[in-house]
Amino acid sequence: MDGERIPGYKVVILGDTSVGKTSLVHRFLKNEFNEHTANTIGAAFITVDHNSNVNPNKRVRLEIWDTAGQERYRSLTPMYYRNAKAALVCFDLSSVDTFEKAQYWLEQLSLNSSSEDTKKYIVGTKSDKIAEAEEIDHVKDRLDDTAVIFETSAKTGQGINQLFDKLVDDVDEQIFDEFNKRCEEELRRESENSMINVLSKTVHNKYSCC
Amino acid sequence: MGVDDVNDKPSSNEGQDKGIGDRSADKLNKVSSMYLGGKKNDMSLINDCGLSSTATTSVNFQNVENHMPFLAEGNKHGTNGTPSMRDLSNSGRAGSVLSFDLDSTTRIPHSVESSYYDDGDGSNSEEELQDLFQNLIARGDQSKLLKNSSKESKGMRLIPDISDVDMVSYNSDSDFIRKRISLSKIDDPDLFHTKLKHFFVLSAAGKPIYSMNGSERLVIGYMGLITSIISSFQESIDEEIKSVTFNNIKVVILNKSPLFFVALTKIKHEFSTSEYGEEESLLGRQLKALYNYLVSILSKSSITRSFRNRMNYDLRKVLSPLDFHNFDSFCMKLTYGFYSDEDDTQFELDFSFFASRLLNSLECSRMRNKTRTRINGILQDSKKIKKDIPKEDDSSSYFFKSETSNQSYLAPDMLFGFITAPEMQIISYLHPKNHRLTTNDISVLLSMITSIHETRKSSSVAEDSWVPLCLPDFNSTGFVHIFLKVIDLSKYVAVDGIEIPYTPITIALISGNKNNFFEIQEISKYIIDRITGSESLRNELANELTQSKSLSISQDLNIPSIKHFMFKSKQSNQFITSDAKDFTGSIDKSIVINLVYFYSNLYHSRTDGKLSALSSNRRLNYYHWVLPDNSVIGFMLIHSDYEYYCLCDGDISSSDIITNSLNIIRWCQKYKKRLFIGDGVTFS
Ligand SMILES: Nc1nc2c(ncn2[C@@H]2O[C@H](COP(=O)(O)OP(=O)(O)OP(=O)(O)O)[C@@H](O)[C@H]2O)c(=O)[nH]1
Numbered sequence: 001m002d003g004e005r006i007p008g009y010k011v012v013i014l015g016d017t018s019v020g021k022t023s024l025v026h027r028f029l030k031n032e033f034n035e036h037t038a039n040t041i042g043a044a045f046i047t048v049d050h051n052s053n054v055n056p057n058k059r060v061r062l063e064i065w066d067t068a069g070q071e072r073y074r075s076l077t078p079m080y081y082r083n084a085k086a087a088l089v090c091f092d093l094s095s096v097d098t099f100e101k102a103q104y105w106l107e108q109l110s111l112n113s114s115s116e117d118t119k120k121y122i123v124g125t126k127s128d129k130i131a132e133a134e135e136i137d138h139v140k141d142r143l144d145d146t147a148v149i150f151e152t153s154a155k156t157g158q159g160i161n162q163l164f165d166k167l168v169d170d171v172d173e174q175i176f177d178e179f180n181k182r183c184e185e186e187l188r189r190e191s192e193n194s195m196i197n198v199l200s201k202t203v204h205n206k207y208s209c210c
Numbered sequence: 211m212g213v214d215d216v217n218d219k220p221s222s223n224e225g226q227d228k229g230i231g232d233r234s235a236d237k238l239n240k241v242s243s244m245y246l247g248g249k250k251n252d253m254s255l256i257n258d259c260g261l262s263s264t265a266t267t268s269v270n271f272q273n274v275e276n277h278m279p280f281l282a283e284g285n286k287h288g289t290n291g292t293p294s295m296r297d298l299s300n301s302g303r304a305g306s307v308l309s310f311d312l313d314s315t316t317r318i319p320h321s322v323e324s325s326y327y328d329d330g331d332g333s334n335s336e337e338e339l340q341d342l343f344q345n346l347i348a349r350g351d352q353s354k355l356l357k358n359s360s361k362e363s364k365g366m367r368l369i370p371d372i373s374d375v376d377m378v379s380y381n382s383d384s385d386f387i388r389k390r391i392s393l394s395k396i397d398d399p400d401l402f403h404t405k406l407k408h409f410f411v412l413s414a415a416g417k418p419i420y421s422m423n424g425s426e427r428l429v430i431g432y433m434g435l436i437t438s439i440i441s442s443f444q445e446s447i448d449e450e451i452k453s454v455t456f457n458n459i460k461v462v463i464l465n466k467s468p469l470f471f472v473a474l475t476k477i478k479h480e481f482s483t484s485e486y487g488e489e490e491s492l493l494g495r496q497l498k499a500l501y502n503y504l505v506s507i508l509s510k511s512s513i514t515r516s517f518r519n520r521m522n523y524d525l526r527k528v529l530s531p532l533d534f535h536n537f538d539s540f541c542m543k544l545t546y547g548f549y550s551d552e553d554d555t556q557f558e559l560d561f562s563f564f565a566s567r568l569l570n571s572l573e574c575s576r577m578r579n580k581t582r583t584r585i586n587g588i589l590q591d592s593k594k595i596k597k598d599i600p601k602e603d604d605s606s607s608y609f610f611k612s613e614t615s616n617q618s619y620l621a622p623d624m625l626f627g628f629i630t631a632p633e634m635q636i637i638s639y640l641h642p643k644n645h646r647l648t649t650n651d652i653s654v655l656l657s658m659i660t661s662i663h664e665t666r667k668s669s670s671v672a673e674d675s676w677v678p679l680c681l682p683d684f685n686s687t688g689f690v691h692i693f694l695k696v697i698d699l700s701k702y703v704a705v706d707g708i709e710i711p712y713t714p715i716t717i718a719l720i721s722g723n724k725n726n727f728f729e730i731q732e733i734s735k736y737i738i739d740r741i742t743g744s745e746s747l748r749n750e751l752a753n754e755l756t757q758s759k760s761l762s763i764s765q766d767l768n769i770p771s772i773k774h775f776m777f778k779s780k781q782s783n784q785f786i787t788s789d790a791k792d793f794t795g796s797i798d799k800s801i802v803i804n805l806v807y808f809y810s811n812l813y814h815s816r817t818d819g820k821l822s823a824l825s826s827n828r829r830l831n832y833y834h835w836v837l838p839d840n841s842v843i844g845f846m847l848i849h850s851d852y853e854y855y856c857l858c859d860g861d862i863s864s865s866d867i868i869t870n871s872l873n874i875i876r877w878c879q880k881y882k883k884r885l886f887i888g889d890g891v892t893f894s
């Protein structure tokens with residue numbers, strides 16, 4: 001595995017086309033914003049190591065799937081949220097219609113058994129485009145009381161680091177425990193391997209977990 | 211205005227009892243009055259110009275004893291010396307084309323033909339070719355080489371002959387381009403009518419899906435009109451493509467029911483048809499390219515499914531702003547060789563894209579064979595990567611495991627692999643031994659790669675894309691998945707202390723299985739590691755790519771008297787063009803439009819004359835355009851192995867054209883391994 005050993009954490013970003021998913025990711029990764037971001041085709045995969053500010057030792061390798069929101073890709077999307085640890089379900093705060101699509105994905109996530117454990121984050125984007133929070137109240141009415149809406153803007157950067165910090169803070173300790181166990185196991189086996197002096201050097205299959 | 215009259219009628223089942231001819235004529239008259247109505251200037255212009263189509267002198271040597279290509283014995287008309295083109299240009303028409311058709315049919319064994327320029331006989335053949343060319347010029351004497359128009363040039367460099375529009379009313383090239391050529395989606399009927407070119411995509415029910423120009427409201431107003439043209443063709447619904455020309459407008463309709471693709475042009479060189487029918491004409495190919503794009507993103511079966519039982523389905527629902535941008539970009543580049551957005555803040559000159567569609571072939575990245583072979587080898591090796599067996603807890607399995615039997619290929623579903631440089635140039639291509647992608651499919655794929663490239667330009671985020679794409683010829687009903695990664699070589703060579711500008715290369719790996727992204731990603735890592743991990747290779751490649759960006763005739767070939775050329779290898783269906791900048795020393799929109807004009811005319815002059823078996827013909831042809839300030843000669847040589855087209859200054863002597871052209875052709879053949887990837891590399 002590449003360099004530092006830290007656990008992977010699969011994150012999927014869902015939401016209607018042009019709500020600003022790609023812009024959100026780019027602001028988070030490179031602190032950049034572009035007025036003319038092109039629509040995503042299919043999906044884009046990015047990995048980045050991130051630790052929370054609260055606990056710098058809590059560090060994961062985010063494996064982010066930035067999906068295309070265009071309707072024609074809808075049937076492919078389940079393959080990206082399957083087994084995801086977290087889902088950022090985005091809608092455009094300045095175009096509340098996009099919340100319908102967000103709700104659709106929230107429903108799909110709860111219907112899908114393999115996504116039961118997926119942590120869901122409802123992300124309102126383009127907060128710079130709305131003056132008041134009235135619109136959001138309207139959306140909140142349609143969610144249950146416990147739901148939190150992360151208000152973000154890729155343009156100003158508002159709320160973006162907070163969102164990803166929270167994401168890492170929320171990572172279950174269990175994931176680290178399991179990961180550490182697996183590493184130890186692997187080390188143990190590697191030393192065994194060298195003792196047995198086998199013909200082939202076997203490496204842990206990296207794909208089985210995806 | 212009149213549009214509404216047509217629109218008000220139910221167009222689909224109107225006039226059933228009318229005679230076919232009547233009906234069509236009726237419709238077409240309406241159409242013509244639509245476009246010309248209130249535009250008396252346009253009408254009078256056509257009459258003023260009174261330009262007949264270009265004159266063609268076609269000589270067929272079918273019956274002449276040939277013992278060498280280009281050599282027709284007994285055909286040495288006594289032309290003394292080598293006449294200059296300029297001497298012959300003394301009359302007043304729009305340019306003339308003269309052609310020789312040399313049919314050698316089966317007389318010459320193929321091996322002789324293909325080695326023709328390589329062997330020592332070259333000089334001898336050149337002599338014959340010189341004779342033939344002079345002969346051609348001499349024969350053309352009676353139809354004269356012609357001057358185009360007496361208009362004041364006013365510093366405009368655009369060819370006045372592009373359309374029938376009187377350019378005197380425009381005060382500069384950019385004025386003309388802005389009003390007549392540039393995209394405009396605004397709600398202004400006058401401006402809409404002014405445009406020389408229109409493309410429409412609409413559903414059989416007449417719902418607009420795409421229009422190159424005009425606001426939605428404006429375009430909807432025209433849908434009734436267009437559907438009535440279409441319905442006038444309905445009698446022959448089994449025919450896929452139809453065209454009609456009236457006055458100074460040509461309309462071509464590609465019927466891909468439930469969709470129709472319509473091109474409408476006032477550009478004169480787009481009026482020509484191909485000997486293979488309208489499908490292979492400029493407009494036919496353009497429409498096919500738009501159709502292929504739509505199929506590539508949606509698949510043919512899903513388009514059909516969408517409209518089944520829902521004739522009113524709005525296909526725009528499944529198209530993104532990026533798709534519309536791509537349509538705009540295709541329409542502009544296919545027609546004019548450049549794209550610029552509406553407010554002209556961004557523009558991109560892309561003559562190569564135009565050339566690749568004109569020649570229906572692919573462009574490769576120029577590279578030394580040694581470097582290409584190394585990259586090819588890496589691509590081939592990547593296909594052989596084995597998947598490691600997951601560990602089993604029973605350690606005894608180690609002892610029973612043989613090296614190979616338990617290991618399977620990492621990605622058996624990987625079908626094709628490409629490494630490309632920007633501007634759609636292929637560096638390396640991997641395919642199964644028994645299957646090759648068609649030129650069409652590769653073009654579709656390269657367009658998608660370019661599209662991704664463009665989206666990446668603005669961002670420094672390194673991401674891997676996983677893109678569903680339908681390859682229309684490979685399988686029009688399903689999708690393959692493409693793993694795409696762009697890397698910037700300049701970052702890798704920086705550690706060697708070498709500074710080069712942003713030099714992206716793309717790794718595109720095509721999988722038949724949508725679920726094996728991570729396997730394919732692993733393969734891509736291997737490829738990238740091998741390319742960038744070797745200091746010698748990464749430097750070699752960076753060096754090649756920065757140097758080979760453009761091919762300069764004066765510097766790379768040292769043949770400055772030819773200003774521009776295109777060479778297509780027929781066997782591989784790949785082409786190379788020299789740097790468009792060399793043509794006049796700089797490049798801008800007007801120059802690209804002129805190049806498009808010259809080559810479109812030259813290309814279509816191949817089909818002039820009566821030819822029965824074109825494939826076995828070698829043809830020689832030239833064009834002479836006398837412009838207000840200068841004159842340009844276009845020369846073409848079609849051989850069974852290649853097609854060669856070039857442009858030079860009008861005062862070049864005919865012997866120089868031949869000699870220099872043959873030198874360029876020899877150069878292209880000598881370095882074909884550098885210029886073309888041929889069949890690519892295979893795996894079995
Ligand atoms: N004002 C403002 N504009 C934004 C913001 N985020 C994104 N945009 C703009 O919204 C448009 C769409 O943004 P993208 O990030 O491409 O949207 P997307 O959700 O990735 O769209 P798809 O890839 O089609 O699913 C772009 O023009 C962005 O510049 C924001 O926070 N504020």
Ligand SMILES: [Mg+2]
Nearest residue numbers: 021022039040
């Ligand atoms: Mg996106």
